[in-house]
Amino acid sequence: MTASLDSALSLPVSAAQSVKQQYASQIAIERTRLLYEGSRLPTLFMLICGLVSAWALWPFLASPLLLLGWLGALLVLGLLRLLQVRAFERASAERQADPYWIRMFVLGAAASGVTLSFAAIMLAPAESFLAQVPLYGLIAVSVACATIAYAISLPALLSFILPCLLPTSVFLLLSDSELLHGWGQLSLLLLLALLVMAWQVNRLVQRSLMQRFYNQALLERQEEAQRHSEALNHKLAREVEQRRQAERQLRAAHSQLERRVAERTQELDEATYALGKSQARLAMALEASELGLWDWNLRTDEVHHSKLQELFGLAPTGTLNMRRDLRPLLHPDDRRLLLHALSAHMRGRTDGYAVEYRVRHADGYWVWVEDRGRVMERDERGRVVRMLGTRRNITARKRREEEQRLAATVFETASEGIVVLDRHYQVLAVNRAFCVMTGYRREEAVGRNVTQLVSSPDTHRQYRQIHAQLLAHGRWQGEMMETRKNGELYPQWLQINAVRDRNGRITQMVGFFADLSARRQAEERLRYLSNYDALTGLANRMLFKERLHEAGQRSRQTGRSLALLHIDLDRFKLLNDSLGHEVADQVLRNMGRRLSEQLAEADTLARLAADEFVVLFDQYSNLSSLSRLASQLLAKLRAPMTVDGHELVISASIGISLLPENAREVSALITQANMAMQHAKHLGGDNFQFFTDNLQACTLERLQLENQLRKAIDSGQLEVFYQPKLDLSLDSLQAAEALVRWRHPQRGLVSPADFIPLAEETGLIGAIGEFVLRRAASQACEWRQQGLGDIRVSVNVSVHQLRQGNLTTLVRRVLEETGLPAHLLELELTESQLLDNVESVLHTLNQLRELGVKLAIDDFGTGYSSLSYLKRLPVDYLKIDRTFVRDLTEDGEDAAITRAIIAMAHSLELKVVAEGVEEQQQLDFLKSQGCDEIQGFLISRPIEAIHFASLLREQEMMVAP
Helix, strand or coil: CHHHHHHHHCCCHHHHHHHHHHCHHHHHHHHHHHHHHHHHHHHHHHHHHHHHHHHHHHHHCCCCHHHHHHHHHHHHHHHHHHHHHHHHHHCCHHHHCCCHHHHHHHHHHHHHHHHHHHHHHHHCCCCCHHHHHHHHHHHHHHHHHHHHHHCCCHHHHHHHHHHHHHHHHHHHHHCCCHHHHHHHHHHHHHHHHHHHHHHHHHHHHHHHHHHHHHHHHHHHHHHHHHHHHHHHHHHHHHHHHHHHHHHHHHHHHHHHHHHHHHHHHHHHHHHHHHHHHHHHHHHHHHHHHCEEEEEEECCCCEEEECCHHHHHCCCCCCEEEHHHHHHHHECHHHHHHHHHHHHHHHCCCCCCEEEEEEEECCCCCEEEEEEEEEEEEECCCCCEEEEEEEEEECHHHHHHHHHHHHHHHHHHHCCCEEEEEECCCEEEEECHHHHHHHCCCHHHHCCCEHHHHCCCHHHHHHHHHHHHHHHHHCEEEEEEEEECCCCCEEEEEEEEEEEECCCCCEEEEEEEEEECHHHHHHHHHHHHHCCECCCCCCECHHHHHHHHHHHHHHHHHHCCCEEEEEEEECCHHHHHHHHCHHHHHHHHHHHHHHHHHHCCCCCEEEECCCCEEEEEECCCCCHHHHHHHHHHHHHHHCCCEEECCEEECCCEEEEEEEECCCCCCHHHHHHHHHHHHHHHHHCCCCCEEECCHHHHHHHHHHHHHHHHHHHHHHHCCEEEEEEEEEECCCCEEEEEEEEEEEEECCCEEECHHHHHHHHHHHCCHHHHHHHHHHHHHHHHHHHHHCCCCCCEEEEECCHHHHHHCCHHHHHHHHHHHHCCCHHHEEEEEEHHHHHCCHHHHHHHHHHHHHHCCEEEEEEECCCCCCHHHHHHCCCCEEEECHHHHHCCCCCCHHHHHHHHHHHHHHHCCCEEEEECCCCHHHHHHHHHCCCCEEECCCCCCCECHHHHHHHHHHHHHHHCC
16 A cells, blocks of 8 residues: 555656656655644643543553652643644744744654653552553553544654653663563554654655645646647637638639539449459469569569469569568579570570579578569660569479389389380380399380280280289289290289379289299208208208108108217317417318218218218128228328418217117217217327216216316315425425315315316316415415415416416505515426417516516426527526436436426526425435425425424524524
């Protein structure tokens, strides 16, 4: 409500300033008058409240003199203020403007406020709430009533409300009573509320006064303007009379002009009617032709164009600018074509121009238009100034032409033969594929009946069935044998569809056909490849299983015996890796050819895998004949052959299984032959083995042992034993070789000779080697922590670990995890490992040497080490194989070899370790030759870590003084 009132009473800032300056004294007089008029009621109300308060306080006061004195003062003050109001009302307007009246009013208001404050402070009993309520309530009501009346003047309001409420609030807040504290807080809240309300009332009164005097100023200006307008009206009346005289003269001339216009209008109407009929006929013709007319003024570059919406999607304004509106719509690729046509016509080379180009529609897509035009006007210099023409949307026609071209291209370039016939089976059209497949040229086929191109009686009968099917269902498809022009028969897949008119009658027929010759050849090839090996031409695994199954059924029916030979080439993977797949494939082809020549009487010869072959004899005479055949076959296979300049000798291993002697089912026959072949390989290859029950038991035991070994690695059954090494120069134990042992739950300690070869064959040696490396490094750290000295532990490295390529990373990680110094770890490698991919091994050994790890060559003298390689290898120790130490005598060959090895090693600054020392005589000889370290049963067998620690403690006790 306040906001709406403010809006209603608001004045423009400039008007408010003007009113305030012009009527400042009158506004002050009016404000004083309103202040005095509104003070009568608050003064009377204050007197009434004083009487009621005195009555209410009378029972609570012990001495009524103070109350009577206050009441008398209040009555006197009230009467004086009423007299003051009466004196102001009787004064003249000039005297009312005297500031005396506002000063007297402020003085009276301040006295009223002090009087009420005195009552609140001095008369209200501090302990009586019932006395405080009426007193404080009546004072608050009096103050609120006076605030509304005094808000017209802020000085008058403040002179009343501050002396009344501010001392009272301070007194109540400083008192010791909590009740009076509450009245003090309430008094402050009342003071703030009254101040806000008074400020709002004062603002509204100020605006109201200014609005009133502003309206008064407007009324004065309106009266002045009215007097001015009356003077103008008198002047205008004279001018109106003069105009009336002029109008009478014009009316007479107008009547005469109307007669002339009527005559001319009738003539124009007749011409317009004729022109309208002509335009109507032209509009109908243009609508039917979908043409848009354009008129181009080359001087102004304006173009008047119809059908803008239909052609360009533009608003039908009718007038466009060629450069600004139409030229940007032209397709960039067509701009040169249009300019060339326009230029040729403008130069007079053509009677008109007609060109097709693309323009951009307002919706963003391209529209093809056909544009025709002609020069209609030239200037005196022969330059074109006006052209007329038509444009038409030909997008649909262009799309149909494109579809026709696309259909023609598809028809001509389709890989299938296509022929179009009329309803009498006359050839209407053929494509290029038809001519290629049939051998007929296009001109030879078109116009002839399709039955004339068919020479097979069976095909003629089939065409009659096709005709019946087309009449009934409108389509037919199927395979048929067709004849080419040269008489060659070929399989054909034909699909023919009937084309009907609106009445459902067949008008044309379209046939699609494909030559199935290549597909048939591919199917035959796939059928061959599904049964025969592509490399050797022998039967493959699938065909072999089918024939084996058939032979097994015949064996059960007739009781005949079957013999299965499983042939595997020895070391074929090494040949494949070293000489490459091309040489390996030639070897396999030669081996397949040799098998075919040697086993012509075999029922089935097949290649199962890369270098695995099988031979099936549906019936054999006896075991001796099979043995003789196998021996001849091995001799045939290992005969030298030359492949790609390499002379190769490839041996084989053969396993033989018999049915029903060894197996009852053909599936077991294959498994048993494979077991026998694997046994032949374990015996060194280049031999044949018959399957026996004992072989199956050994194979089963080996399989069980492999499974148990895998579990042993995971379940912690592996242990590490340590064989001490004696330093001959110090005559003390300074090193030990870590050896893995398998403590089987049932079998006890399993010999390493039983499970190490199996681990190498199955790839488990990598996990075992890592286990031994970690355990040995950890154990050496424990001995150091126990104060047993720095014991160097040596760990054997397998070929598998070298080939993996992560040996250096593994050793570095183990050293970091265990904290073992690198010089206390020794890795032992055999000669055969060092000669396998020498460059890669050298790189790995150099990395290990950089870590600080010691390196040793194990079993030295048993391989084929080259001294040039030995010189390059970064090793620290040579271990003489036990075979030289076992038969060591002063004059024996082994002694000479051992002596030479020690001398050579020392010349290369390598230390020598002899293993397998079991007799004192061997020890004495080695010590005399300067051997550095020895190990063997003479010193100690491999023992557990705790017993090795006991040996070290005993050694310390013996050394201690």
